[in-house]
Amino acid sequence: MSLQAVIPLFPKFTALDGIGPYEVLQRIPDIDITFIAAERGVVRSENGMLGIEADGTFDDFPTPDIVVFPGGHGTRALLTDEQVLDWVRSVHPTTTYTTSVCTGSLVLAAAGLLEGLTATTHWGARDVLTQHGSTPVPDRVVEHLDRRIITAAGVSSGIDMALRLVELLYDRTAAEAAQLMIEYDPQPPFDMGSLEKSNDTVMTRVIEYAQHRD
Amino acid sequence: MSLQAVIPLFPKFTALDGIGPYEVLQRIPDIDITFIAAERGVVRSENGMLGIEADGTFDDFPTPDIVVFPGGHGTRALLTDEQVLDWVRSVHPTTTYTTSVCTGSLVLAAAGLLEGLTATTHWGARDVLTQHGSTPVPDRVVEHLDRRIITAAGVSSGIDMALRLVELLYDRTAAEAAQLMIEYDPQPPFDMGSLEKSNDTVMTRVIEYAQHRD
Numbered sequence: 104m105s106l107q108a109v110i111p112l113f114p115k116f117t118a119l120d121g122i123g124p125y126e127v128l129q130r131i132p133d134i135d136i137t138f139i140a141a142e143r144g145v146v147r148s149e150n151g152m153l154g155i156e157a158d159g160t161f162d163d164f165p166t167p168d169i170v171v172f173p174g175g176h177g178t179r180a181l182l183t184d185e186q187v188l189d190w191v192r193s194v195h196p197t198t199t200y201t202t203s204v205c206t207g208s209l210v211l212a213a214a215g216l217l218e219g220l221t222a223t224t225h226w227g228a229r230d231v232l233t234q235h236g237s238t239p240v241p242d243r244v245v246e247h248l249d250r251r252i253i254t255a256a257g258v259s260s261g262i263d264m265a266l267r268l269v270e271l272l273y274d275r276t277a278a279e280a281a282q283l284m285i286e287y288d289p290q291p292p293f294d295m296g297s298l299e300k301s302n303d304t305v306m307t308r309v310i311e312y313a314q315h316r317d
Numbered sequence: 318m319s320l321q322a323v324i325p326l327f328p329k330f331t332a333l334d335g336i337g338p339y340e341v342l343q344r345i346p347d348i349d350i351t352f353i354a355a356e357r358g359v360v361r362s363e364n365g366m367l368g369i370e371a372d373g374t375f376d377d378f379p380t381p382d383i384v385v386f387p388g389g390h391g392t393r394a395l396l397t398d399e400q401v402l403d404w405v406r407s408v409h410p411t412t413t414y415t416t417s418v419c420t421g422s423l424v425l426a427a428a429g430l431l432e433g434l435t436a437t438t439h440w441g442a443r444d445v446l447t448q449h450g451s452t453p454v455p456d457r458v459v460e461h462l463d464r465r466i467i468t469a470a471g472v473s474s475g476i477d478m479a480l481r482l483v484e485l486l487y488d489r490t491a492a493e494a495a496q497l498m499i500e501y502d503p504q505p506p507f508d509m510g511s512l513e514k515s516n517d518t519v520m521t522r523v524i525e526y527a528q529h530r531d
Contacts, residue, residue, distance in 0.1 A: 119340035119499060122367075126333035126472065129364055132529035136366045145359070145370050150343055152350045153336075154370035156359050205500075226500060243504045257500025258340065262473065267506050279509035280522035285333060286419075286440060286471025288510025289503035290457045292481045295493035296502025308494035315346035 106199065106272065108136045108169035111187070112146040112157050115177030119258050120204040121155075124171045127265035130281040131273065139164055141186065149176050161190040166197050169268070171261070174205030174225060182213040182231075191216065200251050200268060204261035208254040212237045217254070220247055225257035226298035241299065259296075262287060320413065320486065322350045322383035326360040326371050327401070329391030333472050334418040335369075338385045341479035344495040345487065353378055355400065363390050375404040380411050383482070385475070388419030388439060396427040396445075405430065414465050414482060418475035422468040426451045431468070434461055439471035440512035455513065473510075476501060 108128055110121045121138070128134045140146050140157035147154050172191070181187050191214035195201045203211050208224040211217050212235035222237045222245050229239035243256045244264045248271070255264035266287070270278040295305055322342055324335045335352070342348045354360050354371035361368050386405070395401045405428035409415045417425050422438040425431055426449035436451045436459050443453035457470045458478045462485070469478035480501070484492040509519055 117340070118336050122332050122336040125367060126331070129362075129366060130526055132526055138367060148343075152343060152372075153339060153352060154372070156368035156370065158366075158368070243502065257498075259476065259499045259501040259503065263504050263506060270506065275507065276518055276522050279507050279519045280526055282505060282507055282509045283512070283515050283519055283523055284471075284526065285473045286510055287473040287503075287505055288457065288514070289473065289501075289505065290477050291496060291501055291503065292477060292484065293489065293493050293496055295496045296500055298497070300502070301497050304490055305493045305497055308490050309497055312344055312346055312494055312498065 106134050106168040107164070108134055108171065109139050109159075109164050109167040110136065110171045110173065111161070112138050112140040112155055113175075113177045113181060113187070114147060115149045115175050116146065116173050117175035117205055117258055118148045118153050118155070120173030120175065120207060120261055121171065123259060123261035124204065124265035124268070126285055127262060127269060127281050128169070130284045131269060131277060134169070137164065161187065165194065167194055168199045170194060170198055170201045171265070172203040172207035172210050173261070174203070174207040174209070174258070178206040178209050181210050188214040198251060199272065200253060202253040202255070202264060202268060204255045204264065205257045206231075208232065209235065211252070211254065216252060220250065220252070221245055222254040223256045224254065241297070320348050320382040321378070322348055322385065323353050323373075323378050323381040324350065324385045324387065325375070325401070326352050326354040326369055327391045327395055328361060329363045329389050330360065330387050331389035331419055331472055332362045332367050332369070334387030334389065334421060334475055335385065337473060337475035338418065338479035338482070340499055341476060341483060341495045342383070344498045345483060345491060348383070351378065375400065379408065381408055382413045384408060384412055384415045385479070386417040386421035386424055387475070388417070388421040388423070388472075392420040392423050395424050402428040412465060413486065414467060416467040416469070416478060416482060418469045418478065419471045422446065423449065425466070425468065430466060434464065434466070435459055436468040437470045438468065455511070
């Protein structure tokens, strides 16, 4: 079963949101992955320090099997970008799974896909989900398999989501093989990976760093 | 303290090896990151499905503060590439830290940096470290702070390594802030992330997938 996966790019995307799932999915020989954007060519990440080439356009892929919509500061502009929102609406009915990482779920929500559904996103953007008729939950991966929709939380959570996606598409052994190939045996040196685990000292630093970026 | 980090690219690199550390380091406002290669322009990952732009060349960066050398099938060609090996040898004496992810450590070893030292790499490449005078260990991150060298194991381990690197460069709060910003609270759906945890069923599938790639 050969599957076409697409990962949309847009100015100010967050790189790991897309590359985490890419690295899992590309381990499966039957999955073909294309990075797409409004136009072909190099698209720059949030800080401009990384450029990834879009090898196709949204229009080139009217019926992808898998969508992995990444997040990033640039999603703010997409929430009123009718070309992108129309594409999301038009492809979802025929995808096997429509998925998102981080604030990519805001785009799915703005397109109307998450109306009345629970979903997850980066911890700093939960209120935006609410504005678009979705109910944010702090889970790392939220599945609505009857709707073929999976949302993942901030940035690194796309790796966990993609492993589950491979299990759904193929089998558990395929997902475990991908996990072993990318040696995903995480050993974070600290335990500060969620809003629920944070404290004032760290949050003050996060705000300082985020302000520098904006 | 502004620091210049460089992440080398080469044909058939593994994307997550570089993008994992990039995503951690880019959260710190004082770190400037440049993807470099033998020539400027787009460089393709192992399967050709992803292109990342090299914004500079090795020659453009004779004195980087931080090196994060990623791995991938393409490292095989680098082990006899005197331009790359000479660059590694020439920059290391003045780096703050010279680091690697996955088979990137084979390049550091071929350049002579790991002679007589323990190091880590992807579980499938440990014997190559031995051939270059290093002693492979199965640890996820191996530090030789007196030599300013840190090696990380396969692919996803670069995220863990980079968090530790930020702690060494700045402080623990900086590293925890980066962890929170990328919501790195890993919840892998399976526990198959290391050679020591694998079994025959999964390894058979890994070999099948890897053969398809070669």
